[in-house]
Amino acid sequence: MSDKDKVYIFDTTMRDGEQSPGASMSVEEKIQISRVFDDMGIDIIEAGFPITSPGDFEAVTAISKGLKNSIPCGLARAKKKDIDACYESLKYAKRFRIHTFISTSPVHMKHKLNMSNDQVIDAIKESVTYAKKFTDDVEWSCEDGTRTSLDFMCKTIELAINCGATTINIPDTVGYSIPEEFAKTITHIKNNVPNIDKAIISAHCHNDLGLAVANALAGLSAGVRQIECTINGIGERAGNAALEEIVMAIKTRNDLMPYDTGIKTELISKASKIVSNATGFPVQFNKAIVGKNAFAHESGIHQDGMLKNRETYEIMSPESVGVKQTSLVMGKHSGRHAFKDKLTDLGYTDMTDDVIQEAFGKFKVLADKKKHIYDEDIIALVDDSLIVDNKINAINLKSLKVYAGTGEPQRAEMTLDVFGDIKQTTQTGDGPVDAIFKCIKELYEHEVKLSLYQVHAVTEGTDAQATVSVKIEENDRTTVGQSADTDTLVASAKAYLNALNKMLIKREKKSLSGNIEHQKVKGGV
Numbered sequence: 464m465s466d467k468d469k470v471y472i473f474d475t476t477m478r479d480g481e482q483s484p485g486a487s488m489s490v491e492e493k494i495q496i497s498r499v500f501d502d503m504g505i506d507i508i509e510a511g512f513p514i515t516s517p518g519d520f521e522a523v524t525a526i527s528k529g530l531k532n533s534i535p536c537g538l539a540r541a542k543k544k545d546i547d548a549c550y551e552s553l554k555y556a557k558r559f560r561i562h563t564f565i566s567t568s569p570v571h572m573k574h575k576l577n578m579s580n581d582q583v584i585d586a587i588k589e590s591v592t593y594a595k596k597f598t599d600d601v602e603w604s605c606e607d608g609t610r611t612s613l614d615f616m617c618k619t620i621e622l623a624i625n626c627g628a629t630t631i632n633i634p635d636t637v638g639y640s641i642p643e644e645f646a647k648t649i650t651h652i653k654n655n656v657p658n659i660d661k662a663i664i665s666a667h668c669h670n671d672l673g674l675a676v677a678n679a680l681a682g683l684s685a686g687v688r689q690i691e692c693t694i695n696g697i698g699e700r701a702g703n704a705a706l707e708e709i710v711m712a713i714k715t716r717n718d719l720m721p722y723d724t725g726i727k728t729e730l731i732s733k734a735s736k737i738v739s740n741a742t743g744f745p746v747q748f749n750k751a752i753v754g755k756n757a758f759a760h761e762s763g764i765h766q767d768g769m770l771k772n773r774e775t776y777e778i779m780s781p782e783s784v785g786v787k788q789t790s791l792v793m794g795k796h797s798g799r800h801a802f803k804d805k806l807t808d809l810g811y812t813d814m815t816d817d818v819i820q821e822a823f824g825k826f827k828v829l830a831d832k833k834k835h836i837y838d839e840d841i842i843a844l845v846d847d848s849l850i851v852d853n854k855i856n857a858i859n860l861k862s863l864k865v866y867a868g869t870g871e872p873q874r875a876e877m878t879l880d881v882f883g884d885i886k887q888t889t890q891t892g893d894g895p896v897d898a899i900f901k902c903i904k905e906l907y908e909h910e911v912k913l914s915l916y917q918v919h920a921v922t923e924g925t926d927a928q929a930t931v932s933v934k935i936e937e938n939d940r941t942t943v944g945q946s947a948d949t950d951t952l953v954a955s956a957k958a959y960l961n962a963l964n965k966m967l968i969k970r971e972k973k974s975l976s977g978n979i980e981h982q983k984v985k986g987g988v
Contacts, residue, residue, distance in 0.1 A: 470713065470722045471689040472706065473665060474500055475509040476738055477522070478538055479703055480693040485743065490522045492741040497526045499737055501533045503730045505706075507560060509691075512538040513548040523552040527559060534600065536560040541590035550597040561594040562632075564604035567611040567619055580615060587622055595627030602630035604667065609633070609640040609648065617655045624658045630689060631662045635678055638671025638701060642681035649685035665689035668704045670696060675704035680712060683720060694738040695746055695753060707731045707752040707784065715779050732785030752784055799823055857964050858907055861885065865952050867895045877902035877956070899956050903963070911935040911966065915943070918951060931958040935966060942966045 477493050480486060488496070493510065500508050510526040511519040527535040535556050539545035541563055553559035565576070565586055572578050578586070587603070594601045603623040605616055620631050633652070635645060645668070653659055666682040666689070668675040679690045696705030710726045735753035739746050748755045802823050861878040872891040875898035879886050886906045892898030896916070915934035931954040933944045944962025948954035 470724050471506040472724050473507040473691040474505045476693040478509040478511050480697040482699045483697050488741045493522045499734050501530050503727050504725045505533050507534045507536050509536045513552040514545045520552050527553045527556040536562050539563045541565040541586040546594050560600040562602040563590045564606050567605040568607035571607045591623050591626035591628050601628045603628040604632035607636040609635040613651050620656045624662050632665035632667050634667040638669035642677045645678040646681040646685040649682045653686050663688050667691035670701040676708045679704045694734050711752050729785045865895045873898050875899045875902050879906045881907050896955050911937045929954050931955045933958040933962045935962045940969045
């Protein structure tokens, strides 16, 4: 791979990404993230802004000591004390980069810096020259570059290179540019800075107009060879160019962008999850590359195409970014082909078309009512269709009263219809839900493990309808029950009974299977 084909990936998740309100990361979390980044093959890791806090200084120091492949980098304003802090925190690495910057746009120079053009020129000369004393790897950025006069920008870039900068970064600091304009800016720099061949041009694009990735890739076509980005696109305001989108765009459309990043893309999903966990920022479901739905298909037309050839609706494989497999999500838009394929995955391989059609009809009715269809829901539908002549009586809730509050144990009074018999009981518990579940176990004796109890509101307000999900386990069998009600406690009781009734159907199915096997052994089948 020649230098002109190599695109350096500069990750700033732990510096610019951490500047997202609420995204602060601990030193330990940053160390953990840096190890994944190092394994991924990220070229430069901007570990922090050392002068800003003792915690940032400590994190940059720890990361610089631990990296094996990636180059650690620290950010510094055009001030000697900032550059000193960078050096002191990075000096343990065998190779490191100091990234210094100053604003060059009229609005920033006037209102933020209160400096003239000449004063900014002097600051660039002094800061880059000083940083060069500590390392040969110096990056310089003209903050708010896309709102800077092109003539003045070219003048500052030429000076920074003459003073020792080997990477020149062009930031679209406020996400103001559009792709065509950003590409023209890079082209102008290449054509008007006489010593630009002595430095690598970098792009640092923000996403205020949703164009960060598009701008960075437009810059790539014009001569950018380093892209600054973050995992999950986190960063100030609307965030930065997303690393996963940049890398996979280059890999997927290598016909139009014949470059190489050297990134081990199979670790992208892992990196996304670890950053999401550290920051507490969830990844939106439809986020490109790393979103939960990025490789999920619910539409019947899409599912049918995927089952025939995955290339019909996927331009990259989920495995290429570390996702185990494509997910055919069962929902109201799913077709019969996908439903039958799901049944095969669940172990139903010898079913007649009539049973499949009956179960599919019930599935479509259920899918109109429920947003999330669990495998256990589908299993219950099929079991219900299979055991037509052996249906068992359901256990139904007839009445429920719950007494809760302070000063005395919570108590539940319940009446159930159990196999046609009306039974009543009163139980106390560690909270009203515990009391309710104890009532059910008293009225119908059984032993199961409660592995999930989850409540979420369907609508807003104090009169919101609550949906309760309950998962129970018995030996190798699992069932999920769900119920919605404006009374959360009523929904809890019904959800548990729903799961229990499904478990009874599974028991009946197993009993039927055992009888059939017994008849086979006797020669009766």
